[in-house]
Amino acid sequence: MSVTTTAAPVPAKSLIAGGLTAAALAAVATSAIAAAGKAAGISLVVGGAPIPVSGFAVLTAIFSVVGLMLALVLARTARRPRTVFVRTTIVLTALSLVPDALADTSAATKALLMLTHLAAAAIVIPAIARRLAA
Numbered sequence: 001m002s003v004t005t006t007a008a009p010v011p012a013k014s015l016i017a018g019g020l021t022a023a024a025l026a027a028v029a030t031s032a033i034a035a036a037g038k039a040a041g042i043s044l045v046v047g048g049a050p051i052p053v054s055g056f057a058v059l060t061a062i063f064s065v066v067g068l069m070l071a072l073v074l075a076r077t078a079r080r081p082r083t084v085f086v087r088t089t090i091v092l093t094a095l096s097l098v099p100d101a102l103a104d105t106s107a108a109t110k111a112l113l114m115l116t117h118l119a120a121a122a123i124v125i126p127a128i129a130r131r132l133a134a
Contacts, residue, residue, distance in 0.1 A: 064124045
């Protein structure tokens, strides 16, 4: 006779509330980083088109919610949702840096764009991961 144990499911309400809070914080952080970079003289023009500071917040919020949706699916389907979520989002964060590295813009702008991706990931990934079953 064998006993199979599964991690207790995390209430979706807690995961959603924590994820949305983290998304909001990350949106504020990325727009603040962009504003600070702009104030320091770093261009926010990529490929000839300016990126508004508010655009950083909007895109951060959108992709953070995508990450939250991934977490909700993993919480219901994965044996180890936290591990799968963290590994997946780290890979996705690394992949998100590729377009920045290839962008038609200055090195300072590329670095600023990459910093915003890393800042958002540093806020959102742990906030969601800690609410997932190990």
